[in-house]
Amino acid sequence: MGVADDAGALRERLAAELTAAVVRAEKRLGRAVDRAELARRLNVSPSSLYAYLNGTTLAGTAVFDELLAALGVTGAQAGRLATLRDAAETARRLRHGRRGTAGRAGDEPPAGPAPAAVPRQLPAAYPQFVGREAELRRLDALSAAVADAAGTRPVTVTVIEGTAGVGKTTLALHWAHRVKDRFPDGQLHVNLRGFDSGAPVEAGEALYGFLLALGVAPGAVPAHERVAAALLRTLLTGRRVLLVLDNARSAEQVRPLLPGTPGCLAIVTSRNRLDGLVVREGALRITLDVLPRYAARSLLERLVGAARLAREPRAADELVDLCARLPLALAVAAARVAAAPTGSMNFLVTELRQAQGEAEQGQLDVLGQADADLDLRSVFHGSYALLPPPAARLFRLLGCHPGPEIDDFACAALAGTAGPPRAQLDALTAAHLLRQQGPGRYALHDLLRAYARELAGGGPPGEARAAVQRLLRHYLAAARLADRHLEPWHPAAPDAGPGDPADPADPADTADTADTAPAALPPIDGHAAATAWFDAELTTLQAVMAQAAATGGLEPYAWRLARACALHLRRSGRRFQRGLVHGLAREAAGRAGDRAAWCTATRQLGDAVSRLDRPAEARELLHEALRACRERGDDEGVREVRLSLVRMYASTGHHERALPHARLALARAARTGDPLALADGLTAVSQTEESLGRPAEALEHARRALELYERLRHLDGQAGILLGIGRCEQALGRPAEAVAVYDRSLALDRSLGDHYREAHALDHLAGAHAALGHHEESRALRARALTVLEALRHPDAAAVRAKLAATAG
Incomplete structure (x- = not known):
């Protein structure tokens, strides 16, 4: 085929594409396109418009871009048509340049470009571009450096990466239009279709289009990819050209299209992490997250x-x-x-x-579109379909995880591996289907989570439930490990959890996880690590409890997790979260028909509600739990409820109603001889007597309780009773002794991370120092107490603030 034949074929192809665009526009509008009105919009004559549409005349680049916009042709399709127009224009110029010699036998097509070939292939930018200020500054700095270093700076490549639909192409084209004047020798664009349902564009095909746009005759384009890539580099030498390589699947797909000398800039967009370009070509990486x-x-x-x-x-x-x-x-x-x-x-x-959360007619259906490039499910599938099978399985199973973040140990539980599945996690982060939040911590946005949840629901039978069960086992084991580090003196929970040797017949245990090795637990090796783990995972644990409570047969995990979290919730002052967690546990136990678990959860919910300053509700819950424990003949449960009633009545100032419950709890402990129960009973009686104005009697009980707690190495009990001893000493007119005791309690509270009690220790210590005449130190201590309570958003802050105001000045 000669040059003239090539030019004619390209015009015919362009005319066919434009005719198809008109037909699509008419279908979309529901009426015929008014050619006369369209010509007026383009500021051309009707005859010129017909010539453009039938291929007899090529429209200029500006008019052609306006024509595409008027027909609703945007994005990748507009870029493809602009490339076709430029190729036809180049062929036309070459045909005229060779007139009189092209037909002679033995003539070879020229190897170089036509001198006037300046490609302008950028598709129209997205008009509603917003944000991305930091990314634009980085790109601006890069292009300025290229412009300032003509002939001295190495090739510059920038990779814009991110998950599907996050706006990579939008950013690249917005910025490319903003700086195209800095690249006077032209702008090249290609959509590599790396994640479309069809085959991606091969590098050779893209090279062909680029070389045509740079003025190479179609017959002169080398057939071998490496030779064509070398020709592209040759043509770009000494020129200032911007290349936008959109939607790349891999570094290998892109590498032949990169310029080889300074002055040019290649912008690559991809859903994948193109590490090869960063390592070998020194590319700048810009990773896009969802919009602020x-x-x-x-x-x-x-x-x-x-x-x-x-x-x-x-x-x-x-x-x-x-x-x-x-x-x-x-x-x-x-x-x-x-x-x-x-x-x-x-x-x-x-x-x-x-x-949200529905298996059918979910969010992706609500946001669905007929066009594949706009349908979220189709867009996400383009990335998912390219994953290796183990990574695809892990992505599906991430849809079973209800929390906002997940660590690599929980990922191991989902996948059923003995340790964190590093290779699968790396594959998912490389595909931007998972975002790494920090060392060993990951997240995916809600719509990707919805897609993963759909995939999990359609996976192999039993796969999703088995994964959920492994996940619940993992979180329960990790929470219990952390709880033991927070309270090492406390005996093991009587209801050993799923998989524990003491509880082989757990109702949540099923055969579908029997062949899976237990996942490794996070490195929780002390009090500080346990506190940090709870702080990081509490939101997830709450979501996991809700998941267990709503899943038939898995409800026991909800109340067992609630018990494992109870101490940390109390110490950290998370009053509202504490109430929600124990409420979930109570609902789960009620649904499962486990009366023992229901009684415990009801008591713990009563404690939590009491801290939320809802005494009537707390009293009702605790008396309900008391009746249920009596009906079951659970004397130990009755004792624990009585201690909760003591705390509830104390919070409302009804100490005379608290005292009988405290004495009955102590009597029960004395009958059993349990030293911890005895210490707790003595503490309850002591605190109630102190509140009733009997400090001497209270002190006697408190010292006996302290002796027992010290023998048991029960630091939490020691810290609490030391506060009571300090108050008694102060009430008995011995503030110096009170200061010494408060200091001991404060040190224990800080080591335990009990912020609420730390604040009260500081407040009591301030009162003792004030009694000793140490007013400046008293105010400083009280100010610290106020800071702690305000951080907890606790209502007790008001009383401390009033005391501080009374001593101001």
Whole structure:
């Protein structure tokens, strides 16, 4: 085929593509495209428009871009048509340049470009671009460095990476249009289709398009990929060209397309982590996350209009979160809202909220689109389908994890491996289907989680339930390990958990995990590590408890996890979370029909509610638990409920009603001879007598309790009773002795991480110092107490603040 034939074929192909674009536009509009109106919009004559559409004349680049925009051709399709137009233009120029010689026998096509070939292949930028300020600054600095170092700086490559739909192409094209004047020798663009349902664009095909755009005759393009890549590098030498290599699957797909000399800049976008380009080509890596909340809301405002957003502000905020701040999801949601009547944003939010967690008609269905490049499920599948099978399995199983984050040990439990599955995690982070939050900690946004949950539901029979059970086993074992480090003096829980030797017949135990090795536990090797683990995992543990409570046969995990978390929740002052956790445990035990577990959870919920300053509700819960324990003949449960009643009545100032319960609890402990129960009973009686104005009697009981706690090495009990001893000493007019005792209690509270009691120790210590005339030290101690209580958002802060105000000045 000669040059003239090539030019004609390219024009015919372009005409066919434009005709197809017109047909699609008419289907979308539901009417014929008015050619005369279209010509007026383009500021050309109707005859010129017909010539453009039938291929007899090539439109200039500016008019061609406007024509595509008017027909609704955007993104990758617009880039492909612009490349085709440029190729036809190059072939036309070469045909005219060789007129009179092309037909002679033996002539070879020229190996070099036509001198005037300056490609302008950038597709139109996304008009509603928002945010990404930090990324744009990094790109600006890079292009400035390239421009300033012409001829001296090595080739520069930038890789923009991120999960599907996060806006990589949008950022690349927005910035490319912003700086295209810095690259006067042209801009090349190709969509490599690395994650489309069809085959990706091969490097040789992309090279062919680039070389045509740079003026190489079609017949002169080398057939061998390496030779074509060398020719591209030759043509780019000494020129300033920007290359946008969009949607790359791998470094190997991109490498032949990179320039070889300074002055050019290649921007590569990919869903995969292209480590090869970073290591070998020294590429700058820019990783995109979902939009910050302010930028996501700004994008929604631009898409639906400020007036509409102002009419439904709360729905807009919730829609931003339900779309996981993912730009593609926001754009799809905005398109639905914009095409619907007023009030539709609230309707869409309701629809998405109801769809959360549903196996059928979930969020991805609500945000579904007919076009594959806009349908979230299809977009996500493009990345998932390329995963190795072990990594694909782990991604599916991540849909079984309900928490906002997951560590690598919990990933091992999901996967059923003895240790963290490093290779699978690396594959998922490389594909940007999982984000690494910190060392050994990972997260995926809510829409990816919804996709993973769908995949898990459609996986092999029993796979998801087995994974959930392994996960619950893991969290229970880790929580109990951490709890033992927080309270090493306490005897083991009587209801040893699933898989523990003491409980081989756990009702949640099933055969589907019997062949799986237990996953390794996180390195919790002391009090500080245990506290840190609970702090990091509490939100996840609460979500896991809710999952267990709602899953038939797995309810025991909910109340066992609640017991393992109880001490940390109390010490760390998490009053609301404490109430939620024990409420979940009570519901789970009630649903499972386990009366013993229900009694314990009800008592612990009563304790938690009492701390939330809801005494009537707490009293009702505790008396309900007391009746249930009596009905069951559970004397030990009755004793524990009585101690809870003592604390509840003390919090409301009804100490005379607390005293009988304290004495009955002590009598029960004396009958059993249990030293810990005896110490707890003595403490309850002592604190009640002290509150009733009998410090001498209270001190006697308190010293006996302290002796028992010290013998048991029970640090928590020692810290609590030392506070009582200090108050008694102070009430008896011995503030110096009180200071010494408070100091001991404060040291223990800090070592235990009990912030609430630390604040009260500081407050009592301040009172003792004030009694000794140490007023400056007293105010400093009380200010520290106030700081701790305010950090806990505890209502006791008001009383401490009032004391501090009374001594000011």
